[in-house]
Amino acid sequence: MVQKLEFLKQLADGLSAQFGNACEVVIHDLTKKDLDKSIVYISNGHVSNRHTGDGPSGIVLETLRADPEKIKDKLAYLTKTEDGRILKSSTLYIRDENGTPAYIFSINYDITTLLAIENSVHSLVQTKPETETENGGSAPQTITHNVTELLDLLIEQAIAKVGKPVALMNKDDKVAVVQDLNNAGAFLITKSGDKVSSLLGISKFTLYSYMDKG
Secondary structure: HHHHHHHHHHHHHHHHHHHHOOOOEEEOOOOOOOOHHHHHEEHHHOOOEEEEEEEEHHHHHHHHHHHHHHHOOOOEEEEEEEOEEEEEEEEEEEEOOOOOOOEEEEEEOOOOHHHHHHHHHHHOOOOOOOOOOOOOOOOOOEEEOOHHHHHOOOHHHHHHOOOOOOOOOHHHHHHHHHHHHHHHHHHHHHOOHHHHHHOOOOOOHHHHHHHHHH
């Protein structure tokens, strides 16, 4: 596994050098017991302002929560940084000899400037007003730096899906929030259950019962 990691580091340096300083390459180690420090290597980390030793992304939690046999590489999707820059990202799962994902190899290319150029060109060649909205794809996922930020983001997204503040939620709404967080792998984060229980105004026992309803 050490030899495989060294090869991935070599590949990360090669890709970031080939495509320039707008191309970030990140390696997450899924075999580490300390989930808070899943990033074991990063090249051009200024793109997302992350460093070696930073915590996992949502993709990492989803991977740890998922059936290893059903995990597939995720290519050419959009993410965004905390300061609003848009990245074109690809996530590749590097497996061990047993077929279990051991590393995540992520490529994040900052396309913010390219999108601005595209929009400028589009406005110049546009011949009639557009009456349709942009494609209805999901919003880019924000890249976080640590598990605390990630948990806060996952909770915010789960509540947004319900569409009402916690104070107005009924039991079904709270079940939906808990199941969404469970599916996202949020409860793999240490003490996340305490935070969610307190936020929703339910006991830990109730929290676990809501998780079992999924």
